[in-house]
Amino acid sequence: MTSDRQILVVTGMSGAGRSTAADALEDLGWFVVDNLPPQMLRPLVELAEHTGDSIPRVAAIVDVRGGKLFADTESALESLRGTASEVRLVFLEATDQALVRRFEQVRRPHPLQGHGTLLDGITAERARMAELRSQSDIVIDTSDLNIHQLAALITEQFSESADQTTRIAVQSFGFKYGLPSDADLVADCRFLPNPFWVPELRPLDGLDPSVERYVLEQEGATEFIDAYVRALTPVLAGYRRENKRHATIAIGCTGGKHRSVAIAEELGRRLRALPDLTVSVKHRDLGRE
Incomplete structure (x- = not known):
């Protein structure tokens, strides 16, 4: 053959x-x-x-x-x-x-x-x-x-x-709605303070610049993203060697509205800078009550 x-x-x-x-x-x-x-x-x-x-x-x-x-x-x-x-x-x-x-x-x-x-x-x-x-x-x-x-x-x-790239879907989700069944890798960002408890941020979501800024400025947020990208780099290289052309990276918080959305967006931006990847970002539970 x-x-x-x-x-x-x-x-x-x-x-x-x-x-x-x-x-x-x-x-x-x-x-x-x-x-x-x-x-x-x-x-x-x-x-x-x-x-x-x-x-x-x-x-x-x-x-x-x-x-x-x-x-x-x-x-x-x-x-x-x-x-x-x-x-x-x-x-x-x-x-x-x-x-x-x-x-x-x-x-x-x-x-x-x-x-x-x-x-x-x-x-x-x-x-x-x-x-x-x-x-x-x-x-x-x-x-x-x-x-x-x-x-x-x-x-x-x-x-x-x-055909020539590995397609990565970064997906935010809320743990209270269950883990995404198609996730290859799951990360938990509930270690960060929840914007839900900030009255002016509660009605907004992680796509709003003020929420994103609040999340990313918390202690440990950028360190987590930096370390996660470093950890993902050999994993994604291994996927390419094994002809695994698609992977879903799930980022979870409590409701999938604030922290996971902001972190997923930033992670997507970081991964797009790596070679041979096509990256999309999706938000599974955004808009759910």
Whole structure:
């Protein structure tokens, strides 16, 4: 097999957006095969090899619709990783609540539901998918994304312009709303004084210059960012060596409104100065009560 062919295996929870991801990849020029039995992964790549350079990027959608065939997914991936130059496993997931809502909207049963409830099917699939999720190179939580936002995210991560850089998403969040399930690295900035307790800053957020200035001027704030960037530098270099093209760095505070937002913005600015990185900053819980 050649060394420049890119292989994406897309899997994840039913209802988490695999079809949307497949359509977005196809629009980007990927050769996409949906509902592929995992045993056909290597023959698919070998077939692409015979085309020369005409199919440089192949994406296969593999999921529990394959029934008993799906049980061989892990061994098929192991075989593929041992031969192809770049194989990435992408896992799409969502919360139980989001999946239930989506299935109810389309009025279709879950593929593992059987004679049980919709939630029974989701629970069974999540257990069956646990090992694959742990092996994934990229985990995308679509719980709060509509189809257009998911398509834009796929385009951002897998367009040709993204191929030569590591894409870093710095995401602020509030611990009281739970950890981001797709975070690769998590940092806690609750050691800083909370602007929430400053009356004139409480109604503002970390994007406001006065809040940002307050947070960054606190003792330990810049020292933390300086040290964190130094710690991240060898990690991100290792990601590039291992062909990990995307990582999410989550920065948390209590509510995700003040401290984490300001720190995430400053961290994003620092990381943009490093080579071979494309950095975006997002705020998961900004605007929540």
